[in-house]
Amino acid sequence: MSQGEFDIIHQYFDRPIDVEQGVTLGIGDDCAILDIPDGYQLVVTTDSLVSGVHFFDDVDPYRLGYKSLAVNLSDIAAMGAEAKWVSLAITLPSIDEHWISEFCRGFFALADKYQVQLIGGDTTKGPLSITVSAKGIVKKGQALRRNGAQPGDLLCVSGPLGDGGLGLAVKLLIGNCDKVDNQQAFIDALELTEPRLLLAKQLVNFASSCIDISDGLSQDLIHILEKSQCSAQVELENVPLSEAMKKQIQKGHISQLQAWQFAVSGGDDYELLFTVPADKIAAFKQLLNTQVVSKEAVCYQIGKITASLASNQQKETIEHSASSHRAITFTHLKQPINLDKAGWDHFK
Ligand SMILES: [Mg+2]
Structure with a gap:
């Protein structure tokens, strides 16, 4: 993609970060820097959604933005963790400003509801696909796992x-x-x-x-x-x-x-x-x-x-x-x- 196209994308994704949410450095450097509170552990999950496989080609972009984050936050919830940060890699066949702005509106509607900060990502040109990686925190040793069920529960x-x-x-x-x-x-x-x-x-x-x-x-x-x-x-x-x-x-x-x-x-x-x-x-x-x-x-x-x-x-x-x-x-x-x-x- 041309530099101009990247500018368009950044205009939508590059939002101010909230230092109170543990982000020392957000989008714009080689990596983000995150602060994990003492006594907590980091939980991380990644999901890819590919057009034609995980969603319909003509899916409403607002809903795609929303759901691509929702499925990741659901995994964070399943660990009993608090969602904190997310990174997003998006591959687009072309730049369609209306599509991108709607995608972002859906994505950030959910991110803002749970105070989840977008801390980085990647943009490439190709067949439409979305990869989201959500990060959360949970008190050390308290994460809910699949192996704890006991007879009688x-x-x-x-x-x-x-x-x-x-x-x-x-x-x-x-x-x-x-x-x-x-x-x-x-x-x-x-x-x-x-x-x-x-x-x-x-x-x-x-x-x-x-x-x-x-x-x-x-x-x-x-x-x-x-x-x-x-x-x-x-x-x-x-x-x-x-x-x-x-x-x-x-x-x-x-x-x-x-x-x-x-x-x-x-x-x-x-x-x-x-x-x-x-x-x-x-x-x-x-x-x-x-x-x-x-x-x-x-x-x-x-x-x-x-x-x-x-x-x-x-x-x-x-x-x-x-x-x-x-x-x-x-x-x-x-x-x-x-x-x-x-x-x-x-x-x-
Ligand atoms: Mg799951």
């Missing part, structure tokens, strides 16, 4: 599941999704996810493990079960569905079973999935109900961690069962339900 999620998956199905015109009305609500759920950073702040004192749901409840739960060497029971009647999703069931546009399939396998919800020891759950829920904690921080109990798998044979079962959910028992009103056989293959 309660399994919880931070919000309704399935809307993101249905939004994607609607966009891809999959299955019988043409019957779904109020489609924009589901597309919004797909494209404007809220990273659960406010909940993460509270979770750090209560949860034994945590992950964010990017690939679907069952896939991401398997990651916790693998690392913690446990099994789990998920009570489908307690898996939260949005009001919009419930309306589609009431109107007969999708079946209850399909709604569960979206909730369990759909992905793109970016809610947190976490475990809380049974003796801590009451205090945790009480805390969430206080005024101090944001209304956005909620906890739905959807099941429990059931048994530790001791033998290697059982461990192997978990490792090879990501698609068949054998380490997870799904129940409805205490009756086991086999979601694999239950239909709705269209979504795959």
Whole structure:
């Protein structure tokens, strides 16, 4: 790109930094310089979004800017960390000022909400792709990992599941999704996810493990079960569905079973999935109900961690069962339900 083109880009990305947020030196030198408070650790995550693979070529640039940051902040939340800084590498086929300004508007809308500082990045010319690396801080030794779940722990999620998956199905015109009305609500759920950073702040004192749901409840739960060497029971009647999703069931546009399939396998919800020891759950829920904690921080109990798998044979079962959910028992009103056989293959 020509120098003039770089000037245009910098005009949008080069914003004043906030020294109070631990940035000694931001954009404009070879590296940024960041201050990590004493007693804290740095957590770092990186995600790439490629046009035609992770998003549609004609995606609204505001939403792309928003979501490319949101998925990274969701990973920071999943560690129980506080998001602080972000770097952004963007590859653009050409300079379209309107597109760039809209992308930035979406990106910074979310960055500003959580006081996340853009501290550097790179701009190149080529097929459209976005790589974001978010950095957060967490008190030493307190980061929430996937390996801490214990039998008896309660399994919880931070919000309704399935809307993101249905939004994607609607966009891809999959299955019988043409019957779904109020489609924009589901597309919004797909494209404007809220990273659960406010909940993460509270979770750090209560949860034994945590992950964010990017690939679907069952896939991401398997990651916790693998690392913690446990099994789990998920009570489908307690898996939260949005009001919009419930309306589609009431109107007969999708079946209850399909709604569960979206909730369990759909992905793109970016809610947190976490475990809380049974003796801590009451205090945790009480805390969430206080005024101090944001209304956005909620906890739905959807099941429990059931048994530790001791033998290697059982461990192997978990490792090879990501698609068949054998380490997870799904129940409805205490009756086991086999979601694999239950239909709705269209979504795959
Ligand atoms: Mg993740």
